[in-house]
Amino acid sequence: MSDPVLTGASQVLLREMGLNDGAIERRKRIVGIEPADVTRIGTIRDVVVPNVEQYTEVFFNHLAALDEARPLLSSRALADHARQLKKEHLIGLASGDYGAKYVEQRLQLGLVYAKAGLDTRVFLGAFHHVLKSIGVNVMKRFERAPLEGFESFMSLKKVAFFDIGLIVDVLVFERERTIRQQQEAIRELSTPVLQIRDRMLLLPIIGIIDTHRARLITESLLNAIRASRARVVVMDVTGVATIDSKVANHIMQTVAAARLMGAAVIVTGLSSEVAQSLVALGIELSKLTTVGDLQGGLEEAERILGYRVTQTTGGPAPALGAS
């Protein structure tokens, strides 16, 4: 019936989005679905379920008229799959059971839309048309008791809004997935701890420091200090564009932790703007050993470790590539 790959994906998504039973109940409460609504929906089930084909057509006809929906409809397989899921959706809508299984089906539909790049506004427009035609049929059925019909329809609409909430969340979640993956990549790439000399480490920090990353940086530095028995660490922050009080605090914590393991930390590369803003903010950095640039920091570290670097007589050696 449904794509096994997609079923797996929707189950993963269910977990990633944190949609456990409690969260689903909470969502129901937000739109206000109550037992009375389920009863009322029961009275219009035979308006919805036998006409599922018709409503699905309404949905896809509306999409067919829109240029924005072309990615979904141009792929035959995707369109058929979406059609099938939509039918299941409409049957589910009137079923009265809106548990984890129902939510998972909505996520599947959301994933198909996300895959096709269907925008929220397009899907909302088409879905509204479906609701309208269901509403018309309901009102026809309850011609003698319009209030009762309206209430039943509004109950159904609550479930429809519950669904919209889920599908919009899936679309947003999928779009943000790319951003999350890139952030993760940046985090992993940008916390190297390099050994420059025996017992001397270089920690270049590039990009944005948040709490999570500060933790990673500190952990990898502390482990590197132990592994290479480092005595001096040069922390270069040239690549950190702005330092606010929070970031300064992270840096201070890293320095303090390194000191507890017996390593001195020299911070280098505080630009004039950063230095000025730190002073203006009144951040206490007096306990920090700082040197203007990376070169100066490395020289200071060498001095602490007792190295003396001298240039051999006769000027620079020939470059490696020269013949």
Next chain:
Amino acid sequence: MPVPILKQGEVLIASIQAALTDKDLVELRDELARQVGAYRSRGVIIDVAALDVLDSFATRTLRAIVYIAKLRGASTVVVGIQPDVAFAMVQLGLNLEGVVTALDLEEGLDHLAALAGRSGGRAG
């Protein structure tokens, strides 16, 4: 369990082997204060490598040991703080200010040797 204190020349080495109760820490403090005077030691090393946690009481007692030993004429180095322990300590704001720390026993001995102006000192 009392902490064994080894005498190595002019240095006393307290090697903590297992998790300590507050009472053990106080006993260690008192015993070190006594022995520094008794052996006329110039240096004290406290090795905490075996500890998984250093709480506020432990850090306060360590600091007390450092100051007491200093008043009795000995310099103290705390050695062997593990990465996880160091991270947890700074998170809790326990920075052990005023206490000299070193990576391990060897580093600590190096540091004390440098302080005593002997050979092999490279510490800054």
